[in-house]
Ligand code: PEP
């Protein structure tokens with residue numbers, strides 16, 4: 230098995246009829262990076278930058294952030310590293326920046342916090358851009374965007390940070406900026422958002438929670454939380470079609486991407502890349518190399534006519550069993 234895995238590491242994620250899809254990893258700490266490289270990841274689709282913030286007792290300075298980001302970018306160079314700007318609020322709070330709310334998942338989180346505190350946002354983006362000097366493999370990803378105005382405001386700040394960094398003598402290109410599609414409103418605005426952004430990435434963990442109105446961490450409603458719900462699948466297809474209609478690549482970085490059964494559907498929908506935990510990557514790659522895009526599309530066509538998530542899951546399981 231170990232030998233099989235190391236051979237698999239060198240192989241592209243390509244279907245039997247020659248369709249390529251990039252497999253990326255989600256990271257949080259430098260330890261994840263080594264594991265990801267060992268497993269043959271082709272880049273980082275989601276670096277959760279709030280994690281190093283959560284491990285401190287104060288905001289890391291620009292210099293401290295620069296060092297952390299540089300390590301990440303260097304480790305993966307020349308492959309892309311998609312750094313999400315601070316996504317605090319919801320279930321992720323900082324001891325030194327407490328947020329107390331009735332409904333934190335519907336409250337002050339992600340881009341809402343950082344647009345209200347441009348000083349926090351600018352320091353982080355400056356550190357990211359500086360860290361990318363001579364490497365140029367940085368992509369910036371914005372969490373919890375619900376419409377074009379937030380994106381415009383964030384882009385304005387990122388341009389400002391870039392201009393400042395260049396004035397200080399750093400020779401760096403403007404990094405690509407992408408939008409997370411995880412608030413249902415963004416699904417309906419996908420064409421507008423795609424026009425302004427360089428890429429999209431679906432956060433299926435939050436998108437599922439918000440589309441189904443089911444708290445992703447509440448065990449009582451856990452059986453209702455299902456990314457194979459037909460409404461979630463319909464939303465995902467809308468996002469892919471919208472991004473591609475504007476000529477922009479689209480990825481998905483929620484837990485769903487690392488579930489082999491779901492990955493079959495995501496491939497068929499037309500996602501350009503899947504980003505997952507390093508642990509699941511070899512499994513997903515192995516499976517997608519067994520199937521043809523046409524076969525996956527036929528499976529998707531069958532599945533989207535089913536209205537029961539459990540029946541969808543068992544249909545997919547049956548298909549997986551066919552591959553062993
Ligand atoms: C998501 O919402 O799917 C996602 C990838 O981000 P997080 O789990 O960090 O909210």
Ligand code: MG
Nearest residue numbers: 411432434435
């Ligand atoms: Mg999210």
